[in-house]
Amino acid sequence: MSKSKKKRVQHVLTVDAKKQLSPHMIRLILGGPGFEAIEFKSVGESPATDQYIKLLFLPQDLEAARLPEGVDLSRPYDMDALREQLSTEQMPATRTYTIRHVDHANSQIWVDFVVHGEEGRAGVWAKHAQIGDQISFFGPGSGYAPREEAAWHLLAGDEAALPAIASALESMAEDARGVAVVEVRDAAERQPLDVPAGMDLVWLHREADFSPEATMLTEYLEELSIPDGDVQVFVHGERAQMKRIRRMLVDQKGLDRKAMSLSAYWAHGRIEDQFQAEKRTPVGQIED
Numbered sequence: 001m002s003k004s005k006k007k008r009v010q011h012v013l014t015v016d017a018k019k020q021l022s023p024h025m026i027r028l029i030l031g032g033p034g035f036e037a038i039e040f041k042s043v044g045e046s047p048a049t050d051q052y053i054k055l056l057f058l059p060q061d062l063e064a065a066r067l068p069e070g071v072d073l074s075r076p077y078d079m080d081a082l083r084e085q086l087s088t089e090q091m092p093a094t095r096t097y098t099i100r101h102v103d104h105a106n107s108q109i110w111v112d113f114v115v116h117g118e119e120g121r122a123g124v125w126a127k128h129a130q131i132g133d134q135i136s137f138f139g140p141g142s143g144y145a146p147r148e149e150a151a152w153h154l155l156a157g158d159e160a161a162l163p164a165i166a167s168a169l170e171s172m173a174e175d176a177r178g179v180a181v182v183e184v185r186d187a188a189e190r191q192p193l194d195v196p197a198g199m200d201l202v203w204l205h206r207e208a209d210f211s212p213e214a215t216m217l218t219e220y221l222e223e224l225s226i227p228d229g230d231v232q233v234f235v236h237g238e239r240a241q242m243k244r245i246r247r248m249l250v251d252q253k254g255l256d257r258k259a260m261s262l263s264a265y266w267a268h269g270r271i272e273d274q275f276q277a278e279k280r281t282p283v284g285q286i287e288d
Contacts, residue, residue, distance in 0.1 A: 008138045009037070009039075009138070010056070010076040010077065010079070010136055010137070010138055011034045011037060011038055011053075011076070011136065011137055011138075011139075012032070012034045012075045012076050012134055012135070012136050013030035013031060013032050013034050013035065013109070013134070013135060013137075014030065014031060014032040014132060014133070014134050014135075015028055015029070015030060015129050015130065015131055015132060015133045015134075015135070016029045016030065016031040016032075016108060016131065017029040017131070018129060018131065021112065021191055022188060022189045022190070022191060023188050023189065024114055024115055024116065024159070024185065024189060025112055025113065025114055025115065025159065025162075025189065025191075026112070026113050026115055026126045026127060027100065027110055027111070027112045027113075028110075028111050028113065028126055028129055029103075029108050029109075029110055030108060030109050030110075030111060030135065031106065031107050031108035031109075032107070035107040035108065035109070036107065038109075038140070039140075040102055040140060041140055041141065041142035042142075042145070043142065043143070043144060043145035044145070046145040046146070046147075046148075046171070047102070047145065047171065048140075048142030048143070048144060048145050049144060049145050049146065049164060049167040049168040049170075049171050050098060050142055050143060050144040050145075050164040050167070050168070050234070050236075050261070051098065051099040051102070051139070051140040051141070051142045052096050052097060052098050052099065052139060052140055052141055052142065053096070053097060053099060053111070053137040053138065053139035053140050053141075054094040054095070054096055054137055054138040054139050055094065055095045055096075055097055055122060055135055055136070055137045056077060056092040056093070056094060056135070056136040056137060056138070057092060057093050057094075057095060057121045057122065057125060058073065058090075058092050059089065059090060059093070060121065060124070062090060067085075067086070067090070068085050068086075070085070071085050071086065075134055075136045076136050077092055077136055079091075079092070092136075093121060093272075093273060094138070094272070095120075095121060095122040095272055096265075096272065097111050097112075097113065097122065097163075098111070098112070098161075098163040098164045098167070099111060099140055099163075099167075100112045100163040100166065100167060101167060101170075111163075112162070112163045113126035113127075114159045114160065115127050116209075120271075143261060144164075144168070144234055144261040145168075145171065146168050146171055146172050146176065146232065146234075147232050148173060148176075149230070150176075150178075150230050150231065150232040151177065151227070151229040151230040151231065152177050152178045152226070152227050152229065152230070152231045152232075153168075153172070153176060153177070153178030153179075153180075153199065153231075153232050153233075153234070154178055154179060154181075154224075154226065154231060154232070154233045154234070154235065155168055155169070155178070155179070155180040155181070155234045155235070156180070156181040156182070156217060156221060156234075156235045156237075156245075157181075157182065157183070157217075157234075157235060157236045157237040157265075158182070158183045158184070158210065158215075158217065158237040158238060159183075159184055159185070159189065159210075160236070160237060160238075160265040160266055161182075161235075161236040161237050161265060162182055162184070162191070164234070164236065165180055165182060165234070166191070166193050166194075168180075168234060169193055169194060169195050169196065169199065169201075170193075170194045172196045172199065173196065174196045174197050174198070175196070175197070175198050176196045176198050176199055177198040177199065178198070178199050178200070178231075179199065179200040179201075179202060179224070180193075180195070180199060180200070180201050180202070181202045181204065181217065181220060181221065181224075182201070182202070182203055182204070183203075183204040183205075183206060183215065183216055183217045183237075184203060184204070184205065184206070185205070185206055185207070185208065185209060185210075186205050186206070186207055187203070187205055190203055202220070204216045204217060204220060210238065210268065211268070212240065212241075212268065215238070215241060217237065217241060217245070218241055218244050218245055218248070221235075221245060221248065221249070222248055222252070226253050226255070230259075231255060231256075231259060232259050233249065233255060233259060233260040233261065233262060234260075234261045234262075235249070235260070235261070235262045236261070236262065236263055236264070236265050237264070237265060237266075238264065238265075238266060238267065238268050239264035239266065239267035239268070239275070240267070240268065242262060242263065242264045245262070246260070246262050249262075
């Protein structure tokens with residue numbers, strides 16, 4: 001007899017505050033009674049610093065008049081009922097975002113969104129979100145926290161990885177050693193981060209939107225001197241780039257793949273629905 005799949009718990013929070021962090025990044029602070037039901041993750045004894053949630057967005061052009069009679073679009077969404085009533089195109093789509101910070105004292109989470117004009121469901125929603133708006137999501141999931149006993153840390157990524165990198169830096173002891181490398185569009189996209197005294201922070205400026213030609217992260221890491229010993233790695237970003245970086249860190253730098261948290265957060269030229277679907281195909285695999 002097969003085990004039944006555990007039903008995912010859906011949470012609903014409200015926009016409590018909104019902050020423009022940089023020209024292309026917005027922070028939404030989400031809170032409300034639903035906070036108490038969220039099971040935040042840990043890695044060992046440490047709170048995970050890469051916790052992610054699956055935000056649910058209805059199609060922007062969905063018109064209630066075109067929906068079958070009796071469809072309930074109130075939150076939390078009854079996904080089983082909606083699958084029976086709506087077409088695939090009408091169903092809520094998921095977008096994955098990192099929890100930048102968990103504020104237990106105020107029962108809030110911070111979520112940072114990269115915004116490019118009117119492109120993308122999540123970014124557009126964040127751009128136009130008002131205080132009091134609600135959002136539904138699944139999660140969180142997680143898999144990483146800096147190990148206090150690690151001799152050296154390598155954190156690296158692009159704008160999509162910046163919230164997790166910032167969260168990791170904040171959690172480290174002041175004597176933690178290593179380097180954090182963050183690639184952003186330009187100097188205006190930098191953010192003030194709480195960096196331990198023993199960690200170096202390097203900002204790379206593409207001076208352009210991301211493209212395979214403009215990105216600088218792989219080349220920088222190729223030239224980076226990494227010490228021998230217990231090195232813990234957290235590197236996340238664009239899929240094709242992560243494949244190259246993983247091979248380089250293992251084959252050229254000799255790092256232990258078991259000590260690496262390395263995966264793709266997105267893929268150039270793909271919306272998240274395509275990106276997630278391709279994870280089950282060879283093109284979507286990071287490991288060879």
